[in-house]
Amino acid sequence: MSSVNPSTHSAAILTIGNELLNGDVVNTNASWLGQTLRGFGVPCETVLTITDRKERIIRALEELWVDHDLVIISGGLGPTRDDVTKLALLDFFNDTLVRDTAVLEHVSQYFLQRGRAVSEVNRAQADVPARATVLFNDLGTAPGLLFEQEGRLLAAMPGVPYELHHITEKRLIPELEKRWKKSERRVLQRYYRTTGIGESDLSDRVLTELEHRIPPDVDIAFLPHPQGVDIRITQVNGRSGDAFLQFVEWISDTAGDFIYSEDYRQSLAARIVELLGDGNQTLALAESCSGGYLADALTDVPGSSRCFAGGVVAYSNDVKVRQLGVDPGILEAHGAVSAPVALAMAKGAAITLGTDFGISTTGVAGPSGGTPVKPVGTVWIGFWAADGAHFACRFHFTTERLVNKERSFAAAMDLLRRHVTGVPGFPYHPEVVRGTGTPFRDPD
């Protein structure tokens, strides 16, 4: 059907606008289109962002059509004079404008319904290149445009995100499906979200074990983010789905209990809320150095009120004593950043709020406040469970305040996850202190 080798379908995205170049707007259209294209089975290999000058757009189109058989343009289709994408397309395809009656009717209705007059500038939105297929825009006035030439496709879309999403899903994808068969764009993909292990340790562990068993056409990526590292395994246009499934099984075995979710959209907080909800268990927090980050992240999850009772942000020692019942003598003897205080805070939070679990953080978030013995990045996380577990772990994070808050969150949630799911592994071993006067469930 297409003159292009079916196994080489690939896409480029061209986004146009100064607001993207100067950072006023983050290019979420590109990432949304990239995800959508991958889901469709045609990987995006280039994203280019340029200014809204006609000559620049034409040159970009010439470059992108060398390597890709689908180019998607976003932006510059509006009615104002800095919207020059349509003019560039006319030049590029040596085409002329015709007025589309369906679009004209839609544009007229659009303004009528909003009680506004239709100007000639607005009517001009219905002028489309004669060769283009109109990708009708139900949500706005600028239609999408699809060009086809020698088996290559070029789609131009408005830059307003919800209009772009709408036209892509309802108009463009169906047009692509008509032209490119499913067998030509097969993508198998699996995600494992891990936490408690660094990027290089995880890739060493996985790749050392499996180096010689990676099927051809399979790509493994290790994607670090503040809460852990995602493993993404992708096979594009692979012959054997079975080999892929066997391989991801091996990956899963190798990464083992570092994996907290197989759903790449599930955050660590969402996984914790799910786990606690499953067990009808409740959690209270006592946050010092994390300053509310843990509570904020947990309450981002809809339905978290079922398992999250609340917490105390104990930024001053006074609050640790008054709200959490921490013994002032312990604070004086060991300092706020210490195992005994972390233990007392975790227990205090759970007892005071009447929950199954209590978790605490106390540390030196930075940038100042560090000492040789307790440098910036030193964080004690305390854990208390109604079933008897009571321990604190020391971590050494970074010199960056915000990173230290994120890492405290990830480590605290991982301690809870490992306890609740009963996994035997415990990667935080060397610096664990048991709670005094309470039964200690050895975390290993």
Next chain:
Amino acid sequence: MSSVNPSTHSAAILTIGNELLNGDVVNTNASWLGQTLRGFGVPCETVLTITDRKERIIRALEELWVDHDLVIISGGLGPTRDDVTKLALLDFFNDTLVRDTAVLEHVSQYFLQRGRAVSEVNRAQADVPARATVLFNDLGTAPGLLFEQEGRLLAAMPGVPYELHHITEKRLIPELEKRWKKSERRVLQRYYRTTGIGESDLSDRVLTELEHRIPPDVDIAFLPHPQGVDIRITQVNGRSGDAFLQFVEWISDTAGDFIYSEDYRQSLAARIVELLGDGNQTLALAESCSGGYLADALTDVPGSSRCFAGGVVAYSNDVKVRQLGVDPGILEAHGAVSAPVALAMAKGAAITLGTDFGISTTGVAGPSGGTPVKPVGTVWIGFWAADGAHFACRFHFTTERLVNKERSFAAAMDLLRRHVTGVPGFPYHPEVVRGTGTPFRDPD
């Protein structure tokens, strides 16, 4: 000093990584760099994102150096084998690797401090192209690299955002300043950060007043974000600095007390910490629907411990009673989302924690839990001050949980800002309820 026409300095950004192409990661590095370059006075004109293949990187560099005299590469400098940027640079500049002793010492210390062995893969991070100037990375193991050729500059940076920010600000910008004089990159720019007014209201207010007084070459942008709207006024290569200064003065007068800062990097939280610090005043929080967002945002600011004592995340009614002393009778009579409860929470937080101010949030964050009388997005914010002010305001935000948390933060901080700075304006008027039994400072 440079062979390039001073008035035409322009930059391109090359970001490398499949995670950007397939939408796993939104390209915030590009927008951050775009903002930083504009602030420096060298506009970014192209952003290109490509796969991490050596040949592709080399071709991209060849293309980008035609039009730009500064190219910044982000990503692909890590220690794993899919990090090929350094190899591409060696080919592109026909260069060889040398081991940098300072970087080697830093990398060794980095792992030593974390109690981990230094592998040969890690040591290889200290191998840098012989021609490159090392842009030292205090926060990670991959250094930045700066190349110079015929007046053109190429900087390669790691893709980890906080490392990229650090190296750009501390190493790259000073190197650029040495080479390109300020007069060659004249951009006059002023920011006003506002809160408490919507984008269209603000632009109507400013533009109606000033429409016929905008100098040529001056661009005004209204940039909405969750905490408010920024006004950015830019003049590129303008002749008259005086006209610009006169004009921004008018803008400042028109936007008036909606302006909370003139520093575009100062967050609303940082402004609050500054204001409270100036007055040696302290704050306590009682958060229900915002779930820790306010505390988290305030404690993101270094030095916030001076004015922020802490708070209670009172997600359950039980916590509101036990930790904040809210009368259970009030909860029963009015429900948790009510003015009396907001008033009691704010007062309870301040009294319990012994602070000058107490602020509370209680509302329906969504997505569920709304009723016809109290739909999703209904939020009461309570305010108590030791000087006698005690009131609560009702807001109607959105149906989006995370947006409602952000908006609660912005509104709460704006109430505090207006009180502390004594501004007469108060845009939250129609839905204010005075505290019972305490002197009421009329917010208007």
